[in-house]
Amino acid sequence: MPASVTFFQTCLLLWAAFARWSLSVPLKRADCPGYKASNVKQTDNSVTADLTLAGSECNIYGNDLKDLKFVAEYQTDSRVHVIIYDKDEQVYQVPESVVPRPGGSHSANTSLLEVSIEEDSFSFTVTRRTNNEVIFTTKGSPIIFEDQYWRVRTSLPDNPALYGLGEHTDPLQLPTSNYVRTLWARDAGAVPQNSNLYGTHPVYYEHRAESGYSHGVLLLNSNGMDIKINNDNGQYLEYNVIGGVIDLYFLGGPNPFDVSREYSEISQKAVMMPYWGFGFHQCRFGYKSVDEVAAVVANYSAANIPLETMWTDIDYMDNYKVFTLGQSFPLDKMRSFIGQLHGNNQHYIVMVDPAVAYQNYEPFNRGKDADVFLKNNDGSIYKGQVWPGVTAFPDWFHKDTQGYWDNEFASFFSPTDGIDIDALWIDMNEPSNFCEYPCLNPGAQADTTGDIQTTDLMQERGLAPRQDGAPHTGLPNRNLLDPLYKINNAVGVLSNKTANTSLIHQGGWAEYDTHNLYGTMMSKTSRGSMLNRRPDKRPMVITRSTFIGAGSYVGHWLGDNVSAWDQYIISIRHLLQFVSFFQVPMVGADVCGFLGSTTENLCARWTTLGAFYPFYRNHNVDGAPPQEAYRWASVAAAARKAIDTRYRLLDYIYTAMHLQTVDGTPMAAPLWMHYPSDSATFAIDKQFFYGPSILVSPVTDADSTSVTFYLPSDIFYDLFTFKQVQGSGATVTYTNVSFTDIPAHIRGGSIIPARINSANTTKALRDQDFELLIAPGKDGKATGTLYLDDGESLNQAGTSEITFSYEGSTVKMDGTFGFSTKVGIKSVTVMGSGDPKKYEINEGFDGPFEHNLN
Numbered sequence: 001m002p003a004s005v006t007f008f009q010t011c012l013l014l015w016a017a018f019a020r021w022s023l024s025v026p027l028k029r030a031d032c033p034g035y036k037a038s039n040v041k042q043t044d045n046s047v048t049a050d051l052t053l054a055g056s057e058c059n060i061y062g063n064d065l066k067d068l069k070f071v072a073e074y075q076t077d078s079r080v081h082v083i084i085y086d087k088d089e090q091v092y093q094v095p096e097s098v099v100p101r102p103g104g105s106h107s108a109n110t111s112l113l114e115v116s117i118e119e120d121s122f123s124f125t126v127t128r129r130t131n132n133e134v135i136f137t138t139k140g141s142p143i144i145f146e147d148q149y150w151r152v153r154t155s156l157p158d159n160p161a162l163y164g165l166g167e168h169t170d171p172l173q174l175p176t177s178n179y180v181r182t183l184w185a186r187d188a189g190a191v192p193q194n195s196n197l198y199g200t201h202p203v204y205y206e207h208r209a210e211s212g213y214s215h216g217v218l219l220l221n222s223n224g225m226d227i228k229i230n231n232d233n234g235q236y237l238e239y240n241v242i243g244g245v246i247d248l249y250f251l252g253g254p255n256p257f258d259v260s261r262e263y264s265e266i267s268q269k270a271v272m273m274p275y276w277g278f279g280f281h282q283c284r285f286g287y288k289s290v291d292e293v294a295a296v297v298a299n300y301s302a303a304n305i306p307l308e309t310m311w312t313d314i315d316y317m318d319n320y321k322v323f324t325l326g327q328s329f330p331l332d333k334m335r336s337f338i339g340q341l342h343g344n345n346q347h348y349i350v351m352v353d354p355a356v357a358y359q360n361y362e363p364f365n366r367g368k369d370a371d372v373f374l375k376n377n378d379g380s381i382y383k384g385q386v387w388p389g390v391t392a393f394p395d396w397f398h399k400d401t402q403g404y405w406d407n408e409f410a411s412f413f414s415p416t417d418g419i420d421i422d423a424l425w426i427d428m429n430e431p432s433n434f435c436e437y438p439c440l441n442p443g444a445q446a447d448t449t450g451d452i453q454t455t456d457l458m459q460e461r462g463l464a465p466r467q468d469g470a471p472h473t474g475l476p477n478r479n480l481l482d483p484l485y486k487i488n489n490a491v492g493v494l495s496n497k498t499a500n501t502s503l504i505h506q507g508g509w510a511e512y513d514t515h516n517l518y519g520t521m522m523s524k525t526s527r528g529s530m531l532n533r534r535p536d537k538r539p540m541v542i543t544r545s546t547f548i549g550a551g552s553y554v555g556h557w558l559g560d561n562v563s564a565w566d567q568y569i570i571s572i573r574h575l576l577q578f579v580s581f582f583q584v585p586m587v588g589a590d591v592c593g594f595l596g597s598t599t600e601n602l603c604a605r606w607t608t609l610g611a612f613y614p615f616y617r618n619h620n621v622d623g624a625p626p627q628e629a630y631r632w633a634s635v636a637a638a639a640r641k642a643i644d645t646r647y648r649l650l651d652y653i654y655t656a657m658h659l660q661t662v663d664g665t666p667m668a669a670p671l672w673m674h675y676p677s678d679s680a681t682f683a684i685d686k687q688f689f690y691g692p693s694i695l696v697s698p699v700t701d702a703d704s705t706s707v708t709f710y711l712p713s714d715i716f717y718d719l720f721t722f723k724q725v726q727g728s729g730a731t732v733t734y735t736n737v738s739f740t741d742i743p744a745h746i747r748g749g750s751i752i753p754a755r756i757n758s759a760n761t762t763k764a765l766r767d768q769d770f771e772l773l774i775a776p777g778k779d780g781k782a783t784g785t786l787y788l789d790d791g792e793s794l795n796q797a798g799t800s801e802i803t804f805s806y807e808g809s810t811v812k813m814d815g816t817f818g819f820s821t822k823v824g825i826k827s828v829t830v831m832g833s834g835d836p837k838k839y840e841i842n843e844g845f846d847g848p849f850e851h852n853l854n
């Protein structure tokens, strides 16, 4: 396109923006009229009202909508749904196909929460019935609802303890002054703070110190937004959203874990991962050949460090084209390498990106023929620029995309004559686009040394009728590229470095509205394709971009972090968001750091910390010095020790994950969730609970062997020595933490079923017997659980759900025993104020037992 045309268009756009701006100038924000409620109806389980604009429009960032509907539904004893939407139901709503709604109906009288409204001027308030605590109120801040902007503000108590609103790397307890959380999925290399990152989870948890109760608030909305938290005019939280409806779910708790469980009813329960997925993983970007990948596996073995799973980044592809193999990764060698891994009970994972090279090759041609790529308004395929150069992007809304993806997976990842992967890694699905907006010629910015496509090759079809005007697909005539309200996207305009937001998906959904869903829709489709090729086994899919509900399909690695001490420790708060608040439990950061050069001490420390991430993978960027655990003696020693600990505890954490998949109880949690009445815990995000009972307190300072950490007022026992440590609600300093160690404590009151010995693979681990580690609480009692299954079947033939209890000197096992196994419990170790006492027993997992240890 000639530059002059572009210039002319720019002038037009500027003029149009100016015209709109000048229209809105006379009316100030303070003058927005708000709404007036009428036709208010209260039933046993709902409140409904009609809302009409209460004065002349303020049109601050578009056009005010005149007629709205208000609906509050009591859905369960602890959940209330409040939705404010346009009377004509044109405004975009997150499709049920992506986030199915839980529904439900419950009597208002017996709900934990109560919704009340004021009619003129309209406001709504959610209170907790038991103590009249105001959880959320719009009183004093008129609601603004325009075609491309809406605003809702709730006032909050001073210094509120707020969490969530990810994905971010900011403090776990969110700042309350002058703070903005922008939600707009982006490829955020180096995971900076104060920035929008890969995923969007518009849910916050709030803990009230005074009452000791917690609640949660989900905004079920996928549009770009700024959530402002400030105290410039009283403390408040304010949503500034560029589309969609006001769709809020209030979760009444009352304890913090209840809020997580209540949220899991909306996000859907997290999907269970295979047992082997908890093994130790090695990856890097920059392995140049299958021989090099195989050498890494051999070197792990030679170093006697158990490697469960080997990974390959995009290096395996031919010029980074998905569903191809490069010259140094030929099919025969790949098949024999993978065959060897499988023979040793090890596993293999590769990356797949959504962007398909816009080139004359089969996977592209088949996608073009199936018409499943995102299209411009003129019917041509939308082009961006990703690793292979010019690319097309699958439209996950298209009815045939699942079939297309299934077919590519079935052939490329065929167990009989393709790359027989055990699990999948998906990346770049924000979607990431290297091309800067307006990206008029992605080819020009692409690497021109690779295969170059010519558009002549492409007989593109016209645009299928996609804008079908169905309800909730969005108001017409919006500016989908440059709305007047500018969210604080770290890379500027909405479409920069991602897909053009004016694109329309099949079904009429605008990318403007559905951008934040792209990664989760790819996750769902990819999980489907993995299941299609191997219907009987649990898929493990690890994704970068996530939205509400992603955990019901996939896990998440925390993206492209940096090999730096601050990031090692920040990984904890980044991880806890996902496990504890967003119901995406299978998460972990790249151990030793991804970008830049790690150091021996950092890598050793990170290897010991990573052993307590649900997902434990060492990963490194191309060009950086190698960082496999065997590269330094201290890191190798740290890895052997950390993996030994992790594996002996693997069934304990597998049990915790299983519980999360059943009822939403987070498998890892910050301290405040366990000690909600101890305000000293509210801001702690350098320590965390791994499973219900193990408190991990890593060394936090660079190259240090000392750490000062907090122990709540409770009994703890050192995880390694079993020595009792009385916590007193104060910090404790250890000055003796070698680089192969990490402080960890068992909370009194717990029974941990552990394997007596570790093993070189998780398969061999499953043949090891158990011991019970009993850590009595102040009252001398302890309890624990164990879940057993075959570790990989989608539908289990039989499972065991076992409970342990200890009281006096009696240890009991009870529960259901449907999983048949040869292994059993060989000993019981009871901790106490003196030395731990070990008792030999010999019990199988086929029925209850009771032993008096005296």
Ligand SMILES: *[C@@H]1O[C@H](CO)[C@@H](O)[C@H](O)[C@H]1NC(C)=O
Pocket: 044, 107, 109
């Ligand atoms: C709920 O409370 C209202 C008014 O207090 C009462 O009329 C109604 O019978 C109650 N409903 C139930 C199910 O208890």
Ligand SMILES: *[C@@H]1O[C@H](CO)[C@@H](O)[C@H](O)[C@H]1NC(C)=O
Pocket: 292, 295, 296, 299, 628
């Ligand atoms: C594996 O170990 C050998 C011997 O120490 C070393 O020469 C080689 O560079 C290592 N290769 C990789 C990929 O780690």
Ligand SMILES: *[C@@H]1O[C@H](CO)[C@@H](O)[C@H](O)[C@H]1NC(C)=O
Pocket: 376, 382, 383, 438, 439, 440, 481, 500, 501, 502
């Ligand atoms: C993005 O959308 C705008 C408006 O439709 C259009 O002018 C521009 O060419 C688009 N860019 C691409 C790369 O499709």
Ligand SMILES: *[C@@H]1O[C@H](CO)[C@@H](O)[C@H](O)[C@H]1NC(C)=O
Pocket: 436, 437, 438, 491, 492, 493, 496, 497
């Ligand atoms: C797009 O992002 C880049 C940074 O990656 C920035 O330099 C550029 O100004 C942005 N362009 C627009 C139009 O916002």
Ligand SMILES: *[C@@H]1O[C@H](CO)[C@@H](O)[C@H](O)[C@H]1NC(C)=O
Pocket: 718, 721, 733, 734, 735, 736, 737, 741
């Ligand atoms: C480190 O010191 C603490 C207290 O000073 C002690 O309880 C712990 O056992 C020591 N750990 C090691 C590994 O020596």
Ligand SMILES: *[C@@H]1O[C@H](CO)[C@@H](O)[C@H](O)[C@H]1NC(C)=O
Pocket: 301, 302, 304, 758, 759, 760
């Ligand atoms: C793991 O394999 C190594 C040999 O590679 C062996 O020396 C070691 O004993 C094995 N460890 C376990 C726990 O089986």
Ligand SMILES: CC(=O)N[C@H]1CO[C@H](CO)[C@@H](O)[C@@H]1O
Pocket: 169, 190, 191, 192, 193, 562, 566, 567, 570
């Ligand atoms: C969370 C965090 O520490 N992010 C940092 C990652 O690295 C980049 C580049 O070094 C920093 O800018 C971020 O602050």
